[in-house]
Amino acid sequence: MLSLKGKIVLITGLGQTTDEGWGIGAAIAVQFARQGAFIFGGNRSLSSANRTKNRIEEEGGVCDVVETDVTSSKSVKSLVEQCVQKYGRIDILVNNVGRSEPGCPASMSEEIWNAQVDINLNSLYLTCHHVLPVMEKQDTGGVVVNIASIAGLRYIGKPQVAYSATKAAIMQFTKATAIIYADKRIRLNTVVPGLIYTPYTRALAQRYSPGGDEEAYMKKRDGQVPMGRMGDAWDVAKAALFLASDEASYITGQKIVVDGGITASTGRV
Numbered sequence: 363m364l365s366l367k368g369k370i371v372l373i374t375g376l377g378q379t380t381d382e383g384w385g386i387g388a389a390i391a392v393q394f395a396r397q398g399a400f401i402f403g404g405n406r407s408l409s410s411a412n413r414t415k416n417r418i419e420e421e422g423g424v425c426d427v428v429e430t431d432v433t434s435s436k437s438v439k440s441l442v443e444q445c446v447q448k449y450g451r452i453d454i455l456v457n458n459v460g461r462s463e464p465g466c467p468a469s470m471s472e473e474i475w476n477a478q479v480d481i482n483l484n485s486l487y488l489t490c491h492h493v494l495p496v497m498e499k500q501d502t503g504g505v506v507v508n509i510a511s512i513a514g515l516r517y518i519g520k521p522q523v524a525y526s527a528t529k530a531a532i533m534q535f536t537k538a539t540a541i542i543y544a545d546k547r548i549r550l551n552t553v554v555p556g557l558i559y560t561p562y563t564r565a566l567a568q569r570y571s572p573g574g575d576e577e578a579y580m581k582k583r584d585g586q587v588p589m590g591r592m593g594d595a596w597d598v599a600k601a602a603l604f605l606a607s608d609e610a611s612y613i614t615g616q617k618i619v620v621d622g623g624i625t626a627s628t629g630r631v
């Protein structure tokens with residue numbers, strides 16, 4: 363069950379920014395490698411990417427990493443070409459890179475707005491633009507898993523309008539593209555994480571915590587979840603694994619929400 367034996371996986375943002383904990387992209391890469399996949403990852407900094415590569419290789423897995431900026435067409439094209447040059451195919455694409463910037467339309471600068479659209483949404487267009495034609499030529503087609511956020515489904519307590527809008531757009535991009543490719547043996551689905559504990563969350567805590575109290579920020583996030591705790595990167599990785607696997611072969615254009623119940627709830631009263 364859930365074997366990815368011999369599958370070639372191209373993943374963006376697999377870097378692990380610190381030695382502590384797990385980022386979502388890093389956990390997906392490690393989880394997929396454990397299921398037998400060969401990982402080919404693009405990440406902004408090689409030092410982060412190498413942390414994940416080392417973790418995979420220590421377990422006997424295979425991982426190549428390439429310095430990549432997912433907002434640059436040239437850089438994404440080169441990433442895809444290097445993967446195809448090495449393996450001759452791409453079976454699974456995981457679009458994981460994303461980040462949030464605070465602000466509402468009035469307070470957010472045009473630069474930040476455009477940068478948010480670039481990193482969260484244009485990046486998906488760029489990888490799909492270069493990878494879907496490769497998958498289409500393959501007898502076995504391919505699978506795309508995109509990482510959105512519940513901020514694309516709900517207001518989750520802080521103004522981050524560009525993040526919300528771009529994460530919502532990812533879900534619709536996925537649905538529309540899934541239908542276009544449904545008869546071409548290519549499936550596209552979205553994983554929608556809720557509040558997840560990652561090194562990036564720790565960085566957000568430093569940025570947003572009232573009076574510098576990071577633990578209070580973390581406790582507040584735990585308290586927002588009906589299950590009483592944030593999820594972790596593995597919760598997201600397991601959902602991504604299911605969607606990428608042959609066990610999900612009749613599922614396309616869908617999303618799996620991994621949020622401990624937040625979006626099913628009307629909120630704490």
Ligand SMILES: NC(=O)c1ccc[n+]([C@@H]2O[C@H](COP(=O)([O-])OP(=O)(O)OC[C@H]3O[C@@H](n4cnc5c(N)ncnc54)[C@H](OP(=O)(O)O)[C@@H]3O)[C@@H](O)[C@H]2O)c1
Pocket residue numbers: 374375376377378379384385386387404405406407408410411430431432433458459460461462481509510511512554555556557558559560561562563
């Ligand atoms: N954490 C949460 O609570 C949460 C909740 C919902 C959704 N998500 C989504 O899950 C995804 C991963 O989040 P995370 O918390 O695991 O983030 P993360 O730990 O910061 O990992 C993101 C990775 O992306 C890389 N990256 C950033 N900009 C890039 C660029 N322009 N080109 C290539 N790589 C780039 C980073 O590289 P560097 O190491 O060089 O910085 C980092 O390795 C994001 O799409 C996020 O929106 C997260």
